[in-house]
Amino acid sequence: MYGKSRGLDPRIGMILIILSVVIVFSHTKLYIEWIFMSSILFLMYCFGVRKTMFQILAGYLVLCVIQVLVIPNVNVTLASMISVAVYFKMIFPCGAAVALFCATTPVRVLLEAFRRMHIPLSVSVAVAVSARYFPTLKDELTAIWNAMRLRNIKGMEQKIESMYVPLLMSAVKTGEELAQSAIVRGIENPAPKTSIVEIRIRLLDVLVLVYFLLLAGAAIWLG
Amino acid sequence: MSRESSSKLSMKDIIIASVLGVICIAIRFLFMILGGILPVAWFASHMFDAIFIGPVYMLIVAKTRRTGPVFVISLVTGIIFISAAISIVVSEIIAGILAELALRKGKFENKFWIMISYVIFSFGFIGDFYLLWFHKESFLKYSENFMNAEYLDALSRLVSVPTMIFIIASILIGSLAGGFLGFKLMRKHFVKAGVAQ
């Protein structure tokens, strides 16, 4: 059925992200981090986003390796610089929560959540347009890069300028055209909008929420 | 009959600002990832952000000339990077508001105030470092799990006030450079081509 989120209700998903930030910054114990990471990876597995799961797992393991093997074996100054990777590892679970959210929540579902939460239309549109433009941006960059390869552009300054100009011109044009497409479909209609997307908080959402709330509580109390 | 200059943000303004905002965020993402590969580069990444986002910011201001887009972009950036640190949202909101005020002071035309607003805008991202610097203790405690005292000392020395001052200075320089780059590209290309005023 159209509109059912693959994973959590987006509102729960957003709360989860905030909880993840709380958890990460309120403890210093490693085992809490492991429990947290595995919980998120487990959720990813359950919701069928295996590819993302492996990517996150791989990233985490790389950071672990740097931490455990590399740092103790290089000199102090270098180590202190690389050790910022430790900071990244610490906040990695937040990134994992965000990845889970993005992989299981289509944009239309997120926008419906915004609508239900009475978030102002301008913010909603900003998010929608951002999601809409991102893939287009990739295509544009590829096209411009290809065009540059076929020309012999010399000099760093010239190269940078050459990337900017077509990209920003195209971006402005795209923005104006997207705006026209939206306006001609009635986006400025002041009547309250409806949606065919359905979002509902189910038992699963409640269970997940309770679990992570407990985890957060444990982190604060024990950490 | 041209569009009346009202102070209300129109849908078109929001959409154009969002598109350009995506470019800003993409640039931030790019340098954040580069900073992840070579972590000391993370400290410098904000400076590079500030340099490269300059032209985009100038274009946003020129195309919309209203209060709102800069704040929305700051807010959205903060939300997107919330997983890096919740303090980013706070610093972005503050920076967004102040930057908008600066723009209004200069009526969206005065170059001096536009530059000021861009510098403020560039500092919005600094919440990134807040937790590292102001919660140094807990970070050090966390690192105790795998590093001995010697390393912790060195780390402690790195995460310090002088480094912070260095970072702030670098962002300041970067945003000035970015602002001037923005002015130059505006003049040379966008105004000349009639895309903006």
Place this chain on the structure above:
Amino acid sequence: MILICDVTFTYEGEEKASLLHCSMEVKRGEFVLLCGKSGCGKTTLTKLINGLIPEQIPGTLSGSVWINNENTADQPTWKLSETVGSVFQNPRTQFFNLDTTSEIVYGLENKGVPKDDIMGRLQQVVAEYHLHTLMEKSVFELSGGEKQKVAIASAYMEQPEIYVLDEPSANLDQEEILRLQGLLKQLKKQGKTIVIAEHRVWYLADLLDRALWLEEGTVAKEWSQEEFKALTPEQCREWSIRSVDPVEIHEERVQIQSNEGLMVKNLAVKRGQRILWEHLSFTALKGTVVAVCGKNGAGKTTLVQCLCGLRKCKQGELYLDGRRMNRKQLCKSSFLIMQDVNHQLFSDSVLSEVMLGNGASEKEAMEVLDTMELSGFLEKHPMALSGGQKQRLAVATGCLSEKEIIIFDEPTSGLDLDNMKRVGDLINMLCEKNKIAIVITHDLEFINHLRASVVTIG
């Protein structure tokens, strides 16, 4: 139904008016074609009808526009959109949403129609338009024809009385155009009022009630259906109208095997996991034109990227003058005029653009610009030029680059007859300079005009 009274409109920043004392009337249920040379004002007219002008597009407007006996000046664009459905031609920005279903229901959602009513209507439209396979797909995965289908369905959802279309066939291949024709026929049967601005007019000849020819911003000539279909090729040329009869490719020229020129052997290309095509071989001699055509989605753009060395081909070899070429060498020897020329203009003046990246002297540059009719624009910013001028600028850059292979990606999309011929002349000029010209196109009239040898893929 639609009444345009003495409208004059000038885009902001332009000196010349796009519409000059233009008046037009369209009755309910009529199918009207707007045609004319590029820049004649037909697109501006469509934007007047759907209300984008003057609310969204800055400029000076005088005169009035009446839709269903109401002045459009009194109505905001969103209100007008309930009566007027719009279908644009820009595939990249046509859709505001990320997936087809969201896009199709978007209009009704914005109106605040209750969910059940929307679902009911959706099912109706899906059945009527046979959209079952296209639902819930990402808009980035659709072909040109599929996009147009979704765009029309989206407009159809709201059941407007008037449909306004701006060159809907611009990016479609033959088959897709016939399907578009079918959809328009359906709409006409339902008694809708349709205004369509087009260059490729052959597929509309049987559908239109009236054809209006615009020149310099005003309606200069009008034909009924019989008169329009009876136009002879000479008359078409006079009015710069593309063929009114369906077009087919004429005979191909015989392929001559030779070592001179570009030889493609056994090329195969993958996109992702799919093999797009295999065993493609052809020769393009120096001083000749080869046209590559095929259905949309067959992989023409991928082929172009392979020919330029921008992409690796799964198998196959390319030889230039008998020498095997690798990717880097191909990059050095080919130049591409992209479909969206905006991606390849980098500088801040026409003169510096044309000299960027190659070692040409100013004198040589001026010569080439002269042949491209760009001498009057030396200091102008490339992005401020018109579409055709930008294209010629890109070709000028290609000429000066001394590269041997020049490839054109859909150069005549959306061009009228005169401009199509101009592009043809450009390509012939390149051939005289002994370059190899390869043109990717689904414009059959253009291929016939070039008398090129044809390679079909897919």
